Amino acid sequence: MRPTIRALVTAVVVVVPPVVIGITRGVGSPGFVLATLAGGIVVGELLELCPPVRAAIPLSYAVVLVLLRAASVQEFVITVAAAELVAAVLRDAPGVVVRVECLARRLVAIGAALGVYSAIASVGSSDNETVMLAALAGAGLVEFAVDEVAGEIGRWHLDLSGHGRSAQLALVTSGMLMAVGYGGLGGRGGMGLWGPALFSVPLLAAWYSFARLAVIRRTYTQTLRALSIVPELGGLVRPGHGARVADVSTEMGRELGLEPHEIEYLQAASLLHHIGHVCLDDPEVLGRPIEASEVARASAEMLRQAEFLAPAADLLSPDPLPFGGAPRSTMSTAGQVLRVASAFDELSEGGDERLARGAVEALYSGPGYVYDPRVLAALERVLERVPRVDGRVAVT
């Protein structure tokens, strides 16, 4: 389906049922509320909050909290099922399998939310503020927990840390606010559908911000990757060197427990650690070969021109320290990682599997330089699990 056609169909599917019910049964009827919220779920399924690092989450999870407040269990089940089915058809997904998988994931997550909500709400009367807030919060949190576990099944890569969860936090609090706006709290207040409509604005602002962030993130990463091939196209470096070093050093950084921002700088520095080469004169013109330290210095100088990349520039230490030279501690772990990853790529001639063992051994014995054994151990662990294509380290 073309995007414009999809948008048109969505608009019709979302707007027509509430309008018809509103005209025939009146805007105060329960059917109108359910039809409107079902429309909200469909739209929410198509608008996903895309935080960096974490998986995308649909805004419909917030509307579900309003529906919990507004509908009986039976109505809830029917409304959610109908809305999710429609969303599964309209979704921009490749193939039926992905659609069904996604649908199942949503239904399981929302089902769990319904269970938790009912369980907590049954503890006290529906007029009890604390119980109501706890029920809504519990339902919201369970939605994400189940969604995340279901999404990561088969990959066995569940990240339980709190990092990057601000989008989920925004979604739960917004959903609670929208639900409270709809039905009030402790028997007081409640603006009906005006509440969720108006109080979705902060959530939409968050969605918009995350959408912009995702786009620029992509462009930024791709720009770095594109620039990394400049020395390769100029025939100065082995093709794919920058990308391979970036991938391996990122994995090593994670292995060594570097902070996310350190890994970002490490990635940028890895991709651009040869960029300075293009500014140097040709060896024929100079009348002598170009030293590795000159390249590192030129690259660092270029990166330093950009305020935001200055920390990345610091990772490119200019001089290979001679054996027994300056103490290792003067160099950051990230700098060591970059050095090791780059040396490994050169020694193994582009991550060739047959040469990998020998390359690691050569690094341990230190060709004129002592590498941190901790960093080398991280390289070995990474090499065991990094994906390979045709016996070479695969580049993402």
Added chain:
Amino acid sequence: MIRRLNLLSLTVGIVTGAAMAAVGVTAARGPAPDWVFLAVLGGLTVLASNRSVAFRDDAVFSADSMLVMASVVAFRPSGALLGPVLVGMCAGLDIAQFRERAWQKVLFNCGQYGLGALAAALVFWVAPASALSSAPWLILMALAGAVAFSVTTIVMLAVVLSLTTGERFRSVLGTLWRMHIEGLPFALLGVFLGRLYLDVGLVVVPLFVTPILVAREAFASYLALKRSHGDTVRILIGALEAKDPYTAGHAERVAMFTHYIGLELGLSAKGLERLRLAALMHDVGKLVVPNHLLNKPGRLTEEEFARVQMHEEVSVEILSRIDFLAPVAPSALSEHTRFKPVADAKGQPIEPHIVAVADAFDAMTSTRSYRKALPQATAFLELRENAGKQFHPRVVDALIVAIERRDERYGEGHEADIHDFGVEPPDAGLGSAGLGDLLHDEVPDSSEATQS
């Protein structure tokens, strides 16, 4: 000048005095506000006014007017007018101004927002209290209140701004007004927040503020990353200029001319951004050309010429690896940017033609290693002559119209930074190694013919 300063002090004095009087009167005559809620809202307002959210790159919106409107509604039933006035004054507490010890500014801002809040509150006081409980009425009153708030603050600010900058009062008013119109939906939201607080109490505040803070953080990361991206592009331009000092400022100027043309042709904001990046990066492939060939003072051999020409394909290769720029990647290819009157198929992107024209114009109007800058009239003439042959005629027209309307001058005698050249460039001649210059059909020949 002295009169102006006195007028300014007088205005600030009047605003501050009026705000003080408002505080005094409302405190003495009205009931006391709920201090806990006042403290929470006031604190949040200070936070909001110091951490504004930019919802578009040029439109900065801060959440403070939203919180002021919330306080207007929240204090309505108790009748404590002091509440909104104090919350409004909190919106004027800018930490940066405290640090600069710009006391006059702080006083004025506090007074201005305090009086604005009072104006909005009075709108709600005039209406019956029962109007608070029906949503359509509330929307109506929210609009009236927000307008009262905006009008009061804008008029005061416009007076002070026109006194300090010397700009005309009405033009300042127009700019400020547009900014406030964009904030109107948020003022509306503030009213409903106040309403919800009246119903369910303080718990709504964290529920409301959390997603806004998350949105703000995400937007801040977006801006930071955008700056990093800009920096990365600038690195590459810096490297190009280091290799070829004659092209200093070339990429930026081409980006500016493409922007002019894009505006003239009515491109979207996204299209303009794409165009800007494509223009900045159109020469990226030159990075792989060895330094000695880029600045070779004599003529290039055929082999050398081929090597230099290769840069275009490298540029395309690099641009097409960036999804955002992939559609305009052909901008870097002189072959593709040539205008073909017959094959001007619809659906062909116009961006490459825009970059080509801007590139050629800047190449002609700036000094290169092979010739000095041409006068603007000559460059226009050259573009017009080749419009429909080499260049897209609409694009040529757009550039000329845009530059003439702005009354700007480029070319001989108008260059921004004139280089100190080791070897004086020759006076005449077009085209060299095809580096974004005029390319005539007999490319290598023209490059050889130019050296005097």
